[in-house]
Amino acid sequence: MKRIAAVALLLCLIFTCAACFPVDKTLNGFSMGSFYSIDYAGSASFGEDVKSLLDEIERTYSATDDFSVISKINSAEDGDEILLSEAEGEVFSRIFSIVDGTNRTFDPSVYPLVCAWGFDPPFLYNNKTPPSEDAIARARNACAIYYFVLSEDHRSIIKLKEESKLDFGGAMKGYAASAVADLIKDKVESALVNVGGTVAAVNRDYSIGVECPRDSDEEYAFSFTLGSGEVCATSGDYENFYIYNGTRYHHIIDSFTGNPAKSGVISATVISEDGLLSDCLATAAVVAGVEDALRFFKAYGVKGALITEDKEVYAYGLTVNIKDTSYVLHSSEEDQ
Template identity: 30%
Template structure:
């Protein structure tokens, strides 16, 4: 276990963390059990002296007082040990900061659960990395147009889910846009001298894009890219999937409440001590008004998660400015250019992290009207900020969350 921080009572500092600076008034129920053993007092007759005792002035033997004090201390310490506490750890994985928070009465259990959560994410990173020469995704890309590649059940499952989300979003989310993302190279751009690809280059890259040319054979756990030059890149869905996998690993260790945040892809279940919900903020996609210093600067809305996931896609996450125009990393697989559907941020709440992640990307490309309609048809919720910085929400969220304009 490393750098695990204890965030809740008891107030004493843990060997692995520090005390919560906030006052704690959690109520976890009556943990103290009544001892069922009955203390046998004599009936007032001292068998040794034969004298009658005065019951009203009975003084217990010192050894009895010591035993009672010992039992009281033991019960008190047991109650404290069973009190739920919050433990938190952050690591840099999947090229971003990931934080896992768990609720447990045991520091040891919390450490094992957090470790298992990070292990599951790191395994996924090894298999799904677009940049690693020995990842399963790289093997699929290298074999494009020639032969299928057998992959692990986790990689195969995610590719199936990526195709599912592509179908749902009418191809707006497309895991095969890698030739375009390589061409635009938002991660490697010189911020002082960014380069916009030429129209001819974009058209050439578009020939290798099309998720329907990804063939997944569940009977053999094999994936084939039908045409040479095709490449898949699962960054638009992998972090949400990683949050799903981490949550399952944490639950398998007996944890009843946790929150996993892989950058902007967050999934939570259960509640914090005191039956308090997991509260997640939706980031303001633009600089807040400096004239409102008392306002929470980076948040336009807050959500409570219990068994759900939330994911946000925005044009502020990776972008450059060229000749006064903003070019962001969410590329439209139909045009080859950054999506221009009039939105700057999309947050989706769904039962599964992969679905929230993929839909937030797809809806960013589809736009506000189609996006809201799609979410409501699926019984899901979302928050969309348009180019005029107006906030739009699905019907089911109305009256349930507080919204501030992204001014």
Template identity: 30%
Template sequence: MDISIAESAGKMKQEIHRKKNRGMPVRGAAWGLAIALTGCGAAPIRQQTSVDTAMGTIVSQTLYVQETEWPASEEDWEELPESPCASVMGILKELEEQELSWRIEGSEVARINALADQGEAGEDLSLGQGEQGIFASLSAAMGETLARIWQVSMDSGGALDVTLGRLSRLWNLDGTDFSRIPEEGQVRDALKDTGFGRVQFPENGIWLPPGMQLDLGAVGKGIACDRVRAYLNSRPQITGAVVAVGGSVVTYGQKPDGSPWKVAIVHPREEGSYLGVLSLTGEQFVSTSGDYERYVTVDGVRYHHILDPATGYPARSGLCSVTIVCGSGLLADALSTACFVLGSEQGLDLAKSYGAEALLVEEDGTLRMTEGMREIFSAQE
């Protein structure tokens, strides 16, 4: 069983809606029958599938696991703490609650934002050009994450920027009502508190201007896929997996029959349709950013959730979808956003500079892609 971005965005939303209407919890895991043997007397490989929610999106999993002991029923398995799918969900929820969420008090990002929001500059924390800064300590993991994001931000000329927290809240990107268009003056004011290039990284910490707010939403799902990959690597019983966290996907190992993983890409303008399918082998990361994921049309203008850091408004680059395939979840997520903001020519150049494969869909339906993408992408007929 393959998983697809399209299924995550479509069928699984229908499943969640159905369960909510029935008053059922929005989660599920199921074990299939033994589907392969690794040799005479070897333990069977079984398939476990799961649909759940974390980090504000749908998480769908298909894992192939070689085990020697199995629960008598699906209900029994769901109660076991060592369930692989349950472990993945635990990792994602911990990542959100302890590190990435700006909403959850106590998370690392929320702590940094709270310090910056105090608006009191340190006495000797000069950020250059006469600007004072707030210092916040960083965990090793967050320090490495922000350093990698900073590099993509610099390489993209600022097209990727995780200091858009005030703009994100102004546009209510994480809320339930995305129909309110802010006034120009509000956008200009919020822009004053952005600019990842203004941030510095002293040893074991970060300096940022007072009032600046981090929002790692542009890369959070990719980071989640990296954490999932690390978990899969730690479990030799898991012989293959494909896990989708919203529009970010990680494939791992191989299917029991040896066939490629199939990851479908949503058509950005034909609801319920696929643009095409990626055929992937081994460990790969896929991330898709598009203007169809969250948007509202006001006076004939589509306002979507991918903001241009230069203007504070939804990016107008001539693209409606970008898909990146590479060897890192964070990088795939970062590049899909940056390439969307940059547009076709600069976006392709950026992806190539990182050795990533890219598929860019222009607003008129034209497909632009790297040479490597042509080998793994099959357009829907």
């Protein structure tokens, strides 16, 4: 009897011991047009839940899914009214308010121009040529957020111009990273959620490196600490681009000029507790340039870091450790 008790006690101890050494696990998958991964410590299983959550977001907001609410809007005619669910209405109103708050430097109605430049998903690198001036001018005519009128209760949207199209791709990875983080935060000890490069830290701080926007021997340009509960999004001209006759054409289109953004900012990282906001502001910063970007960061109370063409790094409210010393930290950071 004593022996049995001893063995039982021992087994308990062994299992306690094993739990003291939590093994880090990784969950991989593909959704929303890109790979996602979750590095986590913990024993719960949530792979199916994460997959169905991401697929649901894709089915609702993807511009390439024929049955999404975005596709319904994009294929609608002049004056059509499209009904929105409560959740959709909230996403639309948040995005439209960020479009206003960033002086339309973040603008999901730029989609016709994105298509004209050949950056609509799935983007493939082979043999891209820039569009003609004519094609740009034509597409630009359709690009304006005021061709989409959101009702006051956010439950419907009226489209004013048939050729106008929306794409929430610049916002939904952040939205998805936040949604996944919310879903798993009570099930894991800690986790790093990565949806197509937008990452969310869950239940502990993580050290994050930001990729060098140009060729480099270093693994990353600088690093910073992403606090528990924060979501970090990075946009840059180095992600989807093609080179034609020696000129680089990248995927972040400035709706004012109709051309790929040329603001001097080639990489923008934004950190906040709201993934959707981080994602939108990162895109806005690349279009807006240093001065306006820092103003947006301040207005929205987010942290961020910009890399300019001249290889200067501007940090706002964030401590960055430069790794690639060809990048220089700009000194007068917070007096903007």
